[in-house]
Amino acid sequence: MIKLDEAFKLLKDVKINPKIEEISIRNSLGFVLSEPVKAIIDNPPFTKAAMDGYAIISSDTSDHFEIIETIGAGDAPKNKISLGKCSKIMTGAMLPEGADKIVRVEYTKEENNFMKITTPEPYENIILKGENSKKDDIILDKCKIRPQEIAILASQGISKIKVSRPPLVGIINTGSELKNPGEQLGKGQIYNSNGFQLIGQITKENWLTKYYGIFSDNKEELQKVFDLALKECDIVLLSGGVSMGEFDFVPKIVKASGAEIVFHKVEIKPGKPTLFGKKGDKYIFGMPGNPVSTFVIFDVFVKPFIYHWMGLNYQQTLLKGILNKKIKRRKIDRTEYRPVKYNNGIISPLSYHGSSHIDSLAEANALIRIDKGVNILEEGKEYYVRQI
Numbered sequence: 001m002i003k004l005d006e007a008f009k010l011l012k013d014v015k016i017n018p019k020i021e022e023i024s025i026r027n028s029l030g031f032v033l034s035e036p037v038k039a040i041i042d043n044p045p046f047t048k049a050a051m052d053g054y055a056i057i058s059s060d061t062s063d064h065f066e067i068i069e070t071i072g073a074g075d076a077p078k079n080k081i082s083l084g085k086c087s088k089i090m091t092g093a094m095l096p097e098g099a100d101k102i103v104r105v106e107y108t109k110e111e112n113n114f115m116k117i118t119t120p121e122p123y124e125n126i127i128l129k130g131e132n133s134k135k136d137d138i139i140l141d142k143c144k145i146r147p148q149e150i151a152i153l154a155s156q157g158i159s160k161i162k163v164s165r166p167p168l169v170g171i172i173n174t175g176s177e178l179k180n181p182g183e184q185l186g187k188g189q190i191y192n193s194n195g196f197q198l199i200g201q202i203t204k205e206n207w208l209t210k211y212y213g214i215f216s217d218n219k220e221e222l223q224k225v226f227d228l229a230l231k232e233c234d235i236v237l238l239s240g241g242v243s244m245g246e247f248d249f250v251p252k253i254v255k256a257s258g259a260e261i262v263f264h265k266v267e268i269k270p271g272k273p274t275l276f277g278k279k280g281d282k283y284i285f286g287m288p289g290n291p292v293s294t295f296v297i298f299d300v301f302v303k304p305f306i307y308h309w310m311g312l313n314y315q316q317t318l319l320k321g322i323l324n325k326k327i328k329r330r331k332i333d334r335t336e337y338r339p340v341k342y343n344n345g346i347i348s349p350l351s352y353h354g355s356s357h358i359d360s361l362a363e364a365n366a367l368i369r370i371d372k373g374v375n376i377l378e379e380g381k382e383y384y385v386r387q388i
């Protein structure tokens with residue numbers, strides 16, 4: 001068994017050559033920018049109106065202003081503004097020459113092609129050319145692409161970008177007791193939840209999965225599907241069959257495939273039997289079958305590793321809060337993650353009786369960490385929790 005920090009280090013030390021490709025920004029959600037991106041243009045490319053109103057010279061104290069033009073968004077203004085003149089202008093439209101202020105329409109009255117200011121306008125209400133970003137500014141660093149990054153790229157007119165793609169993640173659920181939802185349970189059987197959960201955890205990040213299904217604890221059949229998955233995918237996740245039971249074949253089939261077992265058994269709860277292996281540029285996680293174990297091991301090990309695989313140092317979102325009820329445990333030999341509910345700075349423990357208690361995740365939106373050697377987290381004290 002290895003220490004938790006050692007497992008983290010072994011995963012981080014894996015040398016990866018991210019798979020770089022050029023793709024359309026439309027398909028880039030969940031990918032990682034492979035290099036910083038520079039602004040191609042000033043944004044906005046011209047000084048524009050931030051409100052609907054009338055463009056004037058800010059120092060103009062005229063009693064009323066002649067309207068010389070109406071400028072809509074997308075129009076090129078034709079006339080220069082001089083004292084006593086204004087142009088009617090819409091939000092987003094280019095400011096006409098001479099003007100440096102918009103009087104919002106609500107503060108004006110219009111009559112016979114003249115505008116009168118009824119309430120003094122304290123603001124300029126314009127957005128200057130290049131106010132948001134200037135040509136050649138670094139606008140994005142290497143990062144995971146979210147909808148907001150796509151918008152920033154689009155605002156620059158960038159339609160294609162260089163990214164490292166996410167891995168194709170193969171999922172195999174092992175266990176002779178497993179049936180899929182929709183099927184009839186026989187004696188001693190349970191429903192497969194891990195498969196759907198893992199597909200969800202990966203899909204939530206907009207990464208790709210290939211689901212191989214459920215397989216009985218039969219060494220030959222497992223070997224066959226595992227070898228196929230290892231050929232077809234970049235990373236293979238197996239749930240179940242990774243412990244010490246007579247029918248726990250995962251470590252054996254991983255070894256028999258020619259893969260190296262980097263670690264097997266970690267000081268973590270739930271998820272002690274977790275296995276990590278590699279074969280060439282393919283990676284394998286053997287995850288214990290108990291549903292909360294699978295959930296936690298994905299979040300703590302697999303997700304950060306997938307980021308690493310794409311060339312990014314994953315920063316887990318931590319939330320700081322006050323624990324509203326003490327958490328006590330007897331055994332302190334492993335670092336433990338437990339489901340909690342975080343709301344507005346308050347951390348509430350949830351009813352949790354171990355790694356098979358999938359229902360404990362229903363209300364959970366975070367995991368609290370109890371370090372090895374610690375048996376109590378105190379009520380009223382401040383802790384960090386990881387958002388899930």
Ligand code: AMP
Nearest residue numbers: 173175192193194195240241288289290
């Ligand atoms: P194992 O890791 O194979 O020893 O399984 C540990 C526990 O998790 C057993 O009670 C299994 O029945 C259960 N389990 C294994 N695979 C799944 C699965 N795909 N969905 C739900 N529970 C599972």
Ligand code: MG
Nearest residue numbers: 174175240241
């Ligand atoms: Mg099993």
